[in-house]
Amino acid sequence: MPELPEVETVRRGLAPVLEGTRIARVEQRRPDLRFPFPEGFAARLAGTRIKTLARRAKYLTGHLDSGETLIAHLGMSGSFRIEAGTSGTPGAFHHARGKNEKHDHVVFHLEGGARVIYNDPRRFGFMLLAKTDALDAHPLFSTLGIEPLSNALNGAFLNDRLRGRATSLKAALMDQRNVAGLGNIYVCEALWRARLSPRRAAGTIARKKGPPGRRAEALAAAIRAVIMDAVAAGGSSLRDYVQSDGTLGLFQHSFAVYDREGAPCPRPGCGGTIARIVQNARSTFFCPACQR
DNA sequence: ATAGAGACCTGTGTGC
């Protein structure tokens, strides 16, 4: 579900409520999500203050004044919502969105009475606690690639990183060890913008020597642009993703290829038809006419 | 190294 733009949107929605706020109490309603919660999870959070809420790839990281960091991943169907502490019917908009309270797995009761609730029907998400000063060395983070919005993403990086790789370009971009935070939607969209086929061997966009070629440069620019555009739109709302205040992301209206099998390619003058293929057990959408 | 399958879960849409 959430890729980098959705997670960043969640972060921006939660930050005003969480940053600088003390957690009064945590209600953990089941022993596990994708993994068991860490030992003493609720007790280790209770009474701590959240200094900052950050993001790395698709992970949210809440840095606590206890010296620990709360790491949260939303999996395919995780979401947070904020409920005011005083008036209002709990879960009102939630019902309006057709969600199900039975999948409210964690409730953060904040000082002042507001609540932040984690809902995750499929339970592919998880929450962990780790020492803040050793975060980069954590197994989840140590192998992650670069952030797509950082200056590190450029033609030279992709040229070096993908050179000689026989795997498909689609699979290489889905691999979080290269560029971290991309997922199925934004890889498809970036490849369309760069006019590159998802089936092409990843190494074919690289040069053996010298400066990167136009394909690597175009791909780097396309990834950056699509992620920036999606963040600006508040992410994509398909089945169950909503922002933490209940409003919908808008980027799904800007999809060129994702979930558009059989539709005309939106590139002016192309005239192609969007196709769907399966790569690594995931749907890939692309235009066979203009993506080469 | 890397691909392919299966695993983890629930919900929704489709076709019969």
Place this chain on the structure above:
DNA sequence: TGCACACAGGTCTCTA
């Protein structure tokens, strides 16, 4: 209406 099946913003683990 029921039922079966395919599929979904992710990622880990196992086998070849």
